[in-house]
Amino acid sequence: xxxxxxxNYGGQYVPETLMNxxxxxxxxxERFREDGRAMGELHHYLTEYAGxxxxxxxxxxxxxxxxxxxxxxxEDLLHGGAHKINNTLGQALLAKYMGxxxxxxxxxxxxxxxxxxxxxxxxxxxxxxxxxxxxxERQRLNVFRMELLGARVIPVSSGSKTxxxxxxxxxxxxxGSVKSTHYLIGSxxxxxxxxxxxxxxxxxxxxxxxIQIMEREGRLPDVILACVGGGSNAMGMFTPFLNDDVRLIGxxxxxxxxxxxxxxxTLCAGRPGVLHGAMSYLLQNEEGQVLETHSISAGLDYPGxxxxxxxxxxxxxxxxxxxxxxxxxxxxxxxxxxxxxIPALESAHAIAHAIEVGNRLKxxxxxxxxxxxxxxxxxxxxxxxxxxx
Amino acid sequence: MGNIESCFRKSMHPLLIAFLVSGDPDPQIGLExxxxxxxxxxxxxxxxxxxxxxxxxxxxxxxxxLRALSKGAGMDSTFALVRxxxxxxxxxxxxxxxxxxxxxxxxxxxxxxAKDAGVDGVIVVDMPPEESGEALTSARRxxxxxxxxxxxxxxxxxxxxxxxxxxxxxxxxxxxxxTGVRETMPxxxxxxxxxxxxxxxxxxxxxxxxxxxxxAREAVLAGADGIIVGSAIVNRLEEHLNDPGSLFxxxxxxxxxxxxxxxxxx
Numbered sequence: 001x002x003x004x005x006x007x008n009y010g011g012q013y014v015p016e017t018l019m020n021x022x023x024x025x026x027x028x029x030e031r032f033r034e035d036g037r038a039m040g041e042l043h044h045y046l047t048e049y050a051g052x053x054x055x056x057x058x059x060x061x062x063x064x065x066x067x068x069x070x071x072x073x074x075e076d077l078l079h080g081g082a083h084k085i086n087n088t089l090g091q092a093l094l095a096k097y098m099g100x101x102x103x104x105x106x107x108x109x110x111x112x113x114x115x116x117x118x119x120x121x122x123x124x125x126x127x128x129x130x131x132x133x134x135x136x137e138r139q140r141l142n143v144f145r146m147e148l149l150g151a152r153v154i155p156v157s158s159g160s161k162t163x164x165x166x167x168x169x170x171x172x173x174x175x176g177s178v179k180s181t182h183y184l185i186g187s188x189x190x191x192x193x194x195x196x197x198x199x200x201x202x203x204x205x206x207x208x209x210x211i212q213i214m215e216r217e218g219r220l221p222d223v224i225l226a227c228v229g230g231g232s233n234a235m236g237m238f239t240p241f242l243n244d245d246v247r248l249i250g251x252x253x254x255x256x257x258x259x260x261x262x263x264x265x266t267l268c269a270g271r272p273g274v275l276h277g278a279m280s281y282l283l284q285n286e287e288g289q290v291l292e293t294h295s296i297s298a299g300l301d302y303p304g305x306x307x308x309x310x311x312x313x314x315x316x317x318x319x320x321x322x323x324x325x326x327x328x329x330x331x332x333x334x335x336x337x338x339x340x341x342i343p344a345l346e347s348a349h350a351i352a353h354a355i356e357v358g359n360r361l362k363x364x365x366x367x368x369x370x371x372x373x374x375x376x377x378x379x380x381x382x383x384x385x386x387x388x389x
Numbered sequence: 390m391g392n393i394e395s396c397f398r399k400s401m402h403p404l405l406i407a408f409l410v411s412g413d414p415d416p417q418i419g420l421e422x423x424x425x426x427x428x429x430x431x432x433x434x435x436x437x438x439x440x441x442x443x444x445x446x447x448x449x450x451x452x453x454x455l456r457a458l459s460k461g462a463g464m465d466s467t468f469a470l471v472r473x474x475x476x477x478x479x480x481x482x483x484x485x486x487x488x489x490x491x492x493x494x495x496x497x498x499x500x501x502x503a504k505d506a507g508v509d510g511v512i513v514v515d516m517p518p519e520e521s522g523e524a525l526t527s528a529r530r531x532x533x534x535x536x537x538x539x540x541x542x543x544x545x546x547x548x549x550x551x552x553x554x555x556x557x558x559x560x561x562x563x564x565x566x567x568t569g570v571r572e573t574m575p576x577x578x579x580x581x582x583x584x585x586x587x588x589x590x591x592x593x594x595x596x597x598x599x600x601x602x603x604x605a606r607e608a609v610l611a612g613a614d615g616i617i618v619g620s621a622i623v624n625r626l627e628e629h630l631n632d633p634g635s636l637f638x639x640x641x642x643x644x645x646x647x648x649x650x651x652x653x654x655x
Contacts, residue, residue, distance in 0.1 A: 011519075011520050012517060012519060012520060013488050013515045013516060013517075013520055014515055014517065015444070015445040015514055015515055015517075015538065016517055016537070016538040016539060016540050016542075016543060016551075016562065017538075017540045017542055017562060017565055017566075018542075019517050019519075019542070019543070019547065020542040020543060020544055020547070021542065023544075158448075158451060158455075159441065159442070164442070168442055168444050171444045172444060172445075172446075172447070172566075172567045175445065175565060175566055175567055176565045176566030176567065177565075178542065178565065179565075272492075273489045273492060273493060274487075274488045274489040274492060274515070275442065275489065276444075277515070279492075282489070284489070284493065286493070287463050287464055287490065287493060287494075288440075288489040288490045288492065288493030288494070289440065289441040289458065289463070290441045290442050290489075
């Protein structure tokens with residue numbers, strides 16, 4: 001297979017200015033991975049600072065309701081409140097290793113921006129975060145958190161003013177600042193080698209889950225679910241199970257319903273194209289103009305998806321489904337009430353689909369869901385929607 | 390040798406390549422704007438195909454893309470525009486676009502249709518040589534020059550690779566960053582031009598950040614065979630959107646002033 005390709009997907013569709021920096025990044029990453037001291041440092045930060053390993057929580061009440069054995073992989077308990085920090089600590093250490101002094105990042109829900117700001121603060125790197133104006137409005141708490149952590153949040157007013165446009169702006173910054181700056185992409189998207197780097201740093205989710213479920217159940221799970229925007233928590237969870245007889249399901253943002261066109265279900269409703277440096281499934285019109293997306297959750301509100309997911313979709317190794325905003329809200333409330341855990345709206349997508357899948361499983365069947373983040377950031381938004389508390 | 394390279398070879402002076410986004414702000418004014426820059430003395434017309442996510446472009450050209458898209462411009466209207474221009478002049482026309490538009494059209498079909506419309510060269514901004522296999526085959530079969538970009542971050546090894554693939558001219562990016570009007574020309578520009586020229590035989594055109602006659606003069610003195618002016622022209626167009634009466638005159642005069650500075654520089 002060609003370097004940086006997942007089947008036909010992936011690649012490096014970037015302006016010439018970025019080619020050499022990407023080559024340097026790939027070489028730097030190879031050295032970093034082989035450097036025992038660097039990996040030891042990453043391990044140190046992941047355990048003593050971020051809070052790894054995270055628990056695998058058996059959900060007694062939800063299991064009883066759905067009639068199967070349900071576990072949550074608790075990435076919501078990490079420092080910062082989401083899985084994003086696995087990747088930002090890794091890439092920030094890599095950036096330092098490569099002699100960079102500044103990090104830039106895009107953020108949708110703000111979780112990746114917060115996680116980058118945390119990594120920058122603790123490792124002594126300057127941080128600028130690009131964030132769409134629409135997202136700044138619906139995730140105000142996270143904007144303030146980033147600023148508290150010493151990052152500068154730069155509003156993006158172009159296009160749909162959401163995650164896609166924040167990535168455009170970060171790429172534009174990077175084209176001019178590559179010598180001093182590392183672009184810390186937050187998901188398994190972008191040009192090679194980013195999808196691989198982010199997947200590697202997030203694979204700790206699946207690796208821990210594998211060990212924990214063997215300890216608890218003495219066998220691998222029957223089904224694993226994770227939400228998919230760009231797809232980093234899902235890739236991190238799925239990767240260690242790809243060669244096993246485990247049903248893997250990625251859950252996309254169905255917004256107001258696929259038939260309305262107001263959604264962000266790239267793998268369910270898109271077709272292959274090129275966005276942000278990689279070939280992958282893409283929500284686009286016939287000519288190839290990228291469509292504006294809609295989701296109740298800012299973190300999934302993205303018209304592209306990681307290239308490896310595209311290959312896994314085509315191969316049929318991973319199933320992809322979409323759930324609508326109202327079902328997401330229902331599961332947001334359900335998990336809060338039944339298990340005392342307020343999930344991020346992103347993660348609530350996986351819960352929502354798990355309810356449907358779980359109803360068809362047998363009592364002994366084991367299901368694992370990645371709870372990729374906690375929902376504190378969404379509380380104001382959900383209460384603003386006027387729903388019941 | 391294609392139309393573009395022979396245009397460089399035949400010319401007594403460095404060439405002025407003028408950029409507009411096709412159909413900005415609408416099809417009619419877009420066509421008249423193209424005529425105005427040609428009448429002002431542009432030697433090659435470079436047209437951006439409107440795209441929703443132009444990641445290599447700064448704010449001025451981003452806004453032009455959005456204006457054009459909002460009036461329904463795209464690939465079809467760009468080909469129509471090239472046909473109109475072809476009725477008036479035979480100066481080389483180069484399309485500048487992003488890969489997804491080529492892919493969705495169908496790579497082979499895109500180059501054949503472009504050739505049929507009268508396009509001489511194509512620049513796919515986000516397609517480095519490593520990803521160009523299919524496009525290059527189609528471009529050569531259709532008889533279109535595929536033009537690649539070179540920047541100061543391009544290594545010697547990749548420079549040789551790019552020069553072995555590019556036809557027409559080498560598009561040398563003057564400074565890091567996206568397109569846009571800059572205050573000054575980078576100081577090391579003559580060294581960069583010399584480096585690219587010594588590695589191959591194609592003409593070298595300098596683009597990104599050239600704001601007007603003074604920069605154009607500096608670029609020519611630094612050894613450029615051509616210069617590409619984009620944002621500065623689009624900026625003029627944008628400033629006169631509410632005053633179409635003076636728009637075309639202004640564009641023509643601006644292009645003409647750059648051309649004059651280039652000719653008198655040598």
